[in-house]
Amino acid sequence: MPKKVSLMGLCLAAAMLLSYVETLIPPLVAFPGIKAGLANIVVIFALWRFGFKEASLISFSRIILCTLIFGNFVSFWYSLCGATLSLIVMALLKKTEKFSVIGVSIAGGVMHNVGQILIAIFILGSRAVLSFLPALIIFGAVSGVAIGTLSALLIKKLEKTKFY
Amino acid sequence: MPHRLYRDMQVAMNKKRNDLILLLSIVLVTALVLIVFHFLKTDGATVTVTKNGEKYATYPLMQDAEIKLSGAQGHATLIIEDGQAYIKDASCSDKLCIKQGKINKNGETIVCLPNKLVITVNSDDDPAVIS
Incomplete structure (x- = not known):
């Protein structure tokens, strides 16, 4: 048990580091909150290695810690809403066992952006942001392929590794 | 066990096919919506x-x-x-x-x-x- 906790801690540290690296990359799309979602690599890894509960714990701890270190109150709600929606959908898709890591990651990327639009409607009090949705869905799907490929590689490489 | 290996491969291939279907349907539906909305757009005042x-x-x-x-x-x-x-x-x-x-x-x-x-x-x- 303590060993599992330490591996989860390692995951959390890696996720935070990836979030930080991502803040250094200039935004590709003219809409804030749209990122490749590098930290999602760790979340997907945790989803496969541990399960839904542990992956959620890592994801939410990362959001809270990253908000405290280099985020702000507004970005917190965007991250939280996107992460929650994407985690739930990814866990459900994984459970069907009909999709590989990449398919699950695509759905996660898309739902992350959908979640951000939903919270943007709420925060800005305007449905106008919906016009960004198509572009964001495409972008989420594309980044989902990339993140999923990396995650699948990581899961496969570390499958036989005993951390303890 | 060659049979199990074969089955595992088939499962993996099915998953890959499903991934592709998922990706293509997302992209297609979104593109369709974009195109329809593009033609419905009118100049605003x-x-x-x-x-x-x-x-x-x-x-x-x-x-x-x-x-x-x-x-x-x-x-x-x-x-x-x-x-x-x-x-x-x-x-x-x-x-x-x-x-x-x-x-x-x-x-x-x-x-x-x-x-x-x-x-x-x-x-x-x-x-x-x-x-």
């Missing part, structure tokens, strides 16, 4: 500025103007020129509102998240200018 979720002001697109807006993080300058609206400069942290470019069709929007400003093109019959 006015721009409406929403600040903090509340309607702030409406300006006619026909009339060139330079409007100073103040948002949650400072100012933004909205320019109306040749029937198009855009943000010229802003004091927000990411400047993405400037990158979003010019808008003139109904429903087109510029969003500035840090400043909590939303600028939308619409077609009100009589734009009531509040300033």
Whole structure:
């Protein structure tokens, strides 16, 4: 048990580091909150290695810690809403066992952006942001392929590794 | 056990096929929606500025103007020129509102998240200018 906790801690540290690296990359799309979602690599890894509960714990701890270190109150709600929606959908898709890591990651990327639009409607009090949705869905799907490929590689490489 | 290996391979291939179906359907549906909306777009008559979720002001697109807006993080300058609206400069942290470019069709929007400003093109019959 303590060993599992330490591996989860390692995951959390890696996720935070990836979030930080991502803040250094200039935004590709003219809409804030749209990122490749590098930290999602760790979340997907945790989803496969541990399960839904542990992956959620890592994801939410990362959001809270990253908000405290280099985020702000507004970005917190965007991250939280996107992460929650994407985690739930990814866990459900994984459970069907009909999709590989990449398919699950695509759905996660898309739902992350959908979640951000939903919270943007709420925060800005305007449905106008919906016009960004198509572009964001495409972008989420594309980044989902990339993140999923990396995650699948990581899961496969570390499958036989005993951390303890 | 060659049989098990064969079955595992088949399962993996099925998953790959499902992944591809998922990706293609997402892209296709979104592209279809985009195309349909593109053809439904009509030229707008006015721009409406929403600040903090509340309607702030409406300006006619026909009339060139330079409007100073103040948002949650400072100012933004909205320019109306040749029937198009855009943000010229802003004091927000990411400047993405400037990158979003010019808008003139109904429903087109510029969003500035840090400043909590939303600028939308619409077609009100009589734009009531509040300033």
